[in-house]
Amino acid sequence: IPRWDLSKFQRVSTKIGSSMKSVGEVMAIGRKFEEAFQKALRMVDENVTGFDPYIKPLNDDELEKPTDKRMFVLAASIKAGYSIDRLYELTKIDRWFLQKMKNIISYYELLEGLGQGILSHAVLLGAKQIGFSDKQIAAAIKSSELVVRKQRKESNIRPFVKQIDTVAAEWPATTNYLYLTYNGSTHDVDFPAGYTMVIGSGVYRIGSSVEFDWCAVSCLKELRNLGRKTIMVNYNPETVSTDYDMSDRLYFEEISFEVVMDI
Numbered sequence: 001i002p003r004w005d006l007s008k009f010q011r012v013s014t015k016i017g018s019s020m021k022s023v024g025e026v027m028a029i030g031r032k033f034e035e036a037f038q039k040a041l042r043m044v045d046e047n048v049t050g051f052d053p054y055i056k057p058l059n060d061d062e063l064e065k066p067t068d069k070r071m072f073v074l075a076a077s078i079k080a081g082y083s084i085d086r087l088y089e090l091t092k093i094d095r096w097f098l099q100k101m102k103n104i105i106s107y108y109e110l111l112e113g114l115g116q117g118i119l120s121h122a123v124l125l126g127a128k129q130i131g132f133s134d135k136q137i138a139a140a141i142k143s144s145e146l147v148v149r150k151q152r153k154e155s156n157i158r159p160f161v162k163q164i165d166t167v168a169a170e171w172p173a174t175t176n177y178l179y180l181t182y183n184g185s186t187h188d189v190d191f192p193a194g195y196t197m198v199i200g201s202g203v204y205r206i207g208s209s210v211e212f213d214w215c216a217v218s219c220l221k222e223l224r225n226l227g228r229k230t231i232m233v234n235y236n237p238e239t240v241s242t243d244y245d246m247s248d249r250l251y252f253e254e255i256s257f258e259v260v261m262d263i
Contacts, residue, residue, distance in 0.1 A: 002022030002024070003024045003026065003044045003203045004068035014067040023206055024209075025203070026236060030181055031181045032130060034100050035129065035131035035182070038131030038132065043202065050136045051072075051075050052072060053105055055069070057073075058076050058077055059073050071101075075104075084098050084102065107126065107130055118151065124137070145257070158262065161178055161188060164252075197231040198232050200233060201215070202255050213239040220241065231248065231250075231251065231263065232246060235253060251263055
């Protein structure tokens with residue numbers, strides 16, 4: 001998903017067309033569209049918890065003419081009861097994607113109906129499998145991220161580390177492109193101790209660009225010179241730090257308390 005920093009400029013149209021307006025991009029990986037989509041929305045803006053129906057108000061005009069925040073107007077529209085067919089007529093987004101987005105909002109409503117208290121294993125696992133973060137679940141049930149995290153640990157719901165198959169299963173993949181998913185049953189890699197984690201700078205934005213990636217790459221190189229094994233956590237596909245040979249383990253993942261602690 002591209003990142004648009006249009007709010008930093010006055011007199012700039014927020015309409016998205018064929019002209020180049022994005023300042024960076026993120027890459028999210030999951031085993032379900034809902035999982036990858038919600039991850040990507042959080043990566044683009046760390047103040048967003050996911051496909052949130054409360055960020056923007058209803059606006060049919062914004063659905064017809066794309067803006068940088070259209071997906072949140074779409075979330076509000078689904079929450080307000082717009083049908084898939086009506087949304088298709090307004091947005092011309094394929095019904096398959098609209099149905100997947102509706103799945104997320106339906107789960108939001110399920111969580112909101114439960115309120116505070118202990119979430120069942122099935123409900124918590126279901127939320128994690130379609131990309132809900134602990135913070136997002138906490139907001140829906142009016143609790144806190146740490147309480148949800150504690151419940152998740154007690155229910156033994158933890159993400160699995162999967163390796164991206166870069167050779168289309170022609171022979172065993174050995175690249176260290178890794179990601180976390182709750183739609184799995186086993187880890188693809190082992191976890192020996194003695195690694196040093198380096199946190200990347202995430203998506204490029206106005207005022208934070210390639211110079212911050214240079215810091216991460218310099219750190220990785222120095223650690224390698226010291227004989228340390230390294231873990232890189234970043235989600236920006238345009239960077240040098242996300243090259244497969246820069247670190248011993250590369251997690252294409254969100255940079256958040258939840259994900260870093262899980263890794």
